[in-house]
Amino acid sequence: MVVGNHRRRRALLGVRMLLLTAGVVVMLVPFVYMLATSFKPNTMVLEIPLQFFPRHPTAANYVQAWTSNQFGRFFLNSLIVAVATTTAAVLLSAMMAFAFARFRFPGRGLLFGLVLIALMVPTMMMLIPQFLLARHLLLLNSLWGLIVFYTGGNLALNTFLLRSFFQDIPVELEEAMVVDGASSWTRFWRLILPLSRPGLATAGIFTFLASWDEFTWALTIINDPGKYTLPIAIALFQGQHATSWGLVFAASAIAIAPVLILFAIFQRQFVAGIASGAVKA
Amino acid sequence: MLRTRSTASSSSGSSGARVASPRRPLSSRRRREVRDAYLFLAPGFLLFALTILYPIVRAFQISLFHWAIVPGAASAFVGLANYAHALHDPVFWRALGNTGFYMAITVPTQMALGLAAAVLLDARMPARGLYRTLYYLPVVTSWVVVSLVFRYLFITDGGLVNWVLHDNLHLISYDVNWLGARWTAMIVLGILGTWKGIGWSMVIFLAALQGVPRVLHEAAAVDGARAWARFRAVSLPAIRPVVAFVTVILVIGGFNVFISVFLVTNGGPFDQTQVLLTYMYREAFSFLDFGYGSAISFILTLIVFALALVQLRLFRRPAGSA
Numbered sequence: 001m002v003v004g005n006h007r008r009r010r011a012l013l014g015v016r017m018l019l020l021t022a023g024v025v026v027m028l029v030p031f032v033y034m035l036a037t038s039f040k041p042n043t044m045v046l047e048i049p050l051q052f053f054p055r056h057p058t059a060a061n062y063v064q065a066w067t068s069n070q071f072g073r074f075f076l077n078s079l080i081v082a083v084a085t086t087t088a089a090v091l092l093s094a095m096m097a098f099a100f101a102r103f104r105f106p107g108r109g110l111l112f113g114l115v116l117i118a119l120m121v122p123t124m125m126m127l128i129p130q131f132l133l134a135r136h137l138l139l140l141n142s143l144w145g146l147i148v149f150y151t152g153g154n155l156a157l158n159t160f161l162l163r164s165f166f167q168d169i170p171v172e173l174e175e176a177m178v179v180d181g182a183s184s185w186t187r188f189w190r191l192i193l194p195l196s197r198p199g200l201a202t203a204g205i206f207t208f209l210a211s212w213d214e215f216t217w218a219l220t221i222i223n224d225p226g227k228y229t230l231p232i233a234i235a236l237f238q239g240q241h242a243t244s245w246g247l248v249f250a251a252s253a254i255a256i257a258p259v260l261i262l263f264a265i266f267q268r269q270f271v272a273g274i275a276s277g278a279v280k281a
Numbered sequence: 282m283l284r285t286r287s288t289a290s291s292s293s294g295s296s297g298a299r300v301a302s303p304r305r306p307l308s309s310r311r312r313r314e315v316r317d318a319y320l321f322l323a324p325g326f327l328l329f330a331l332t333i334l335y336p337i338v339r340a341f342q343i344s345l346f347h348w349a350i351v352p353g354a355a356s357a358f359v360g361l362a363n364y365a366h367a368l369h370d371p372v373f374w375r376a377l378g379n380t381g382f383y384m385a386i387t388v389p390t391q392m393a394l395g396l397a398a399a400v401l402l403d404a405r406m407p408a409r410g411l412y413r414t415l416y417y418l419p420v421v422t423s424w425v426v427v428s429l430v431f432r433y434l435f436i437t438d439g440g441l442v443n444w445v446l447h448d449n450l451h452l453i454s455y456d457v458n459w460l461g462a463r464w465t466a467m468i469v470l471g472i473l474g475t476w477k478g479i480g481w482s483m484v485i486f487l488a489a490l491q492g493v494p495r496v497l498h499e500a501a502a503v504d505g506a507r508a509w510a511r512f513r514a515v516s517l518p519a520i521r522p523v524v525a526f527v528t529v530i531l532v533i534g535g536f537n538v539f540i541s542v543f544l545v546t547n548g549g550p551f552d553q554t555q556v557l558l559t560y561m562y563r564e565a566f567s568f569l570d571f572g573y574g575s576a577i578s579f580i581l582t583l584i585v586f587a588l589a590l591v592q593l594r595l596f597r598r599p600a601g602s603a
Contacts, residue, residue, distance in 0.1 A: 019401055020401050031430075099318045103318035118337070128571050274485060
């Protein structure tokens with residue numbers, strides 16, 4: 001390219017990084033302030049003049065959040081629901097995606113069209129009929145009610161995502177297995193799934209996140225505090241202890257920690273999942 | 282092989298006449314293929330039909346009734362009365378206006394800032410991955426947590442924002458009651474939505490920008506085009522389909538705003554900051570008016586579909602791209 005503007009390039013890079021750093025500060029301030037607040041003793045939380053960082057940091061909020069408010073229970077509920085949902089949704093959508101990607105059968109276009117339509121309909125629109133359905137099926141106030149509807153709600157997107165993954169696997173590999181007399185199930189289990197690990201990881205992560213963070217449905221069908229998941233526990237907790245912000249944010253930090261850890265480990269799948277869905281479409 | 286080439290008979294299902302037809306009998310292999318397909322499809326699709334498709338149809342049906350909450354009690358069919366009610370309900374119109382306002386401020390800001398961050402990151406530079414991660418952090422954090430954090434940031438007495446703007450920078454002469462009035466509260470909600478969403482549009486724009494062939498940039502540079510001219514003439518046309526996609530998704534997302542409003546203002550004070558979904562939720566689950574709640578959410582769905590169609594048409598018109 002053009003030579004001799006080395007200096008100008010360096011200056012440009014400096015401007016670039018300066019602007020990006022300013023942006024990062026804006027992105028991070030709410031998080032840092034939340035963490036700082038969670039380490040403040042409760043009496044100091046809304047003191048004036050305000051201190052950004054606690055002068056005498058304490059972990060008391062974390063201890064109290066974890067011990068006195070059944071937080072272990074809520075954490076466990078969230079974990080059970082998210083793991084069960086992820087397992088069921090990824091398996092069922094992989095099976096559906098396999099059927100759509102590799103078989104020709106009457107009604108294929110129609111059924112796949114229904115999957116696509118469901119992706120466009122706002123989930124909140126289904127809330128009232130889903131509530132009536134859950135009541136009819138005796139699923140109100142139970143973790144099963146969360147698992148069943150979270151699984152159902154995650155099928156469309158995962159099927160869509162995995163179908164395009166499966167379509168990229170060369171058919172020749174399967175044909176070789178067919179010649180050897182392998183059944184459809186063997187092909188699915190031994191060939192398609194192992195070859196689609198990145199796709200399955202992406203689908204699994206997004207499903208886990210969606211059910212870990214889900215708020216509205218849990219708020220709507222769960223009343224019994226023993227069945228609370230973390231999002232509704234935190235929101236309702238803030239409602240009850242309007243001024244105990246340190247406690248609320250300690251609980252929030254506990255709730256988002258697993259997500260951030262997952263994000264740190266599987267960052268590539270996250271970004272690939274987001275980007276591929278868009279750029280391919 | 283697996284997607285068999287036998288076209289004529291493939292759509293005929295198990296019709297005996299077709300099987301017997303001399304043209305091309307369904308081979309046992311083909312029949313097995315169809316059977317296997319349905320077996321793979323069945324468990325997932327039945328659950329999907331029960332928990333998603335059936336409620337979608339049911340939502341419209343419920344909106345035509347004055348719905349009786351007690352199980353088994355008869356509900357009165359009222360036709361479009363719930364929709365007529367919405368048209369004469371000032372809170373509904375205010376909620377619609379607020380939803381539109383939220384969308385109107387969050388969509389352009391997320392587009393512009395997300396694109397700006399993507400352009401800045403689309404270069405060889407140190408710590409690029411770290412920057413990308415940090416911008417993306419709000420996207421993966423739960424709406425519940427960030428909503429509570431923003432509520433805390435914008436508290437009138439002792440909130441961080443007033444402290445910075447009033448006590449430190451002296452940009453304002455008194456502590457603003459941000460969440461106590463309609464427009465300031467809507468602006469706070471808009472800032473929250475933008476802040477949480479920038480990382481998402483940035484990741485998508487960045488992937489798209491990286492797909493633009495370098496050769497085009499180099500050719501333009503040789504022709505003497507400066508960075509801004511190259512961006513407008515090379516990058517922007519190339520990522521046009523992605524811009525369309527992001528716009529459609531953001532508009533839909535803006536109309537679906539719920540958790541942040543529910544937790545930051547809960548529609549208050551006095552319904553000033555209701556959006557369609559918080560209003561629907563209250564009508565349905567506090568006042569137990571399921572018919573009216575369904576009508577509101579059905580109207581929302583129609584608006585979302587209409588907007589998506591209009592945008593897809595707008596973006597499709599100029600030829601050459603995609």
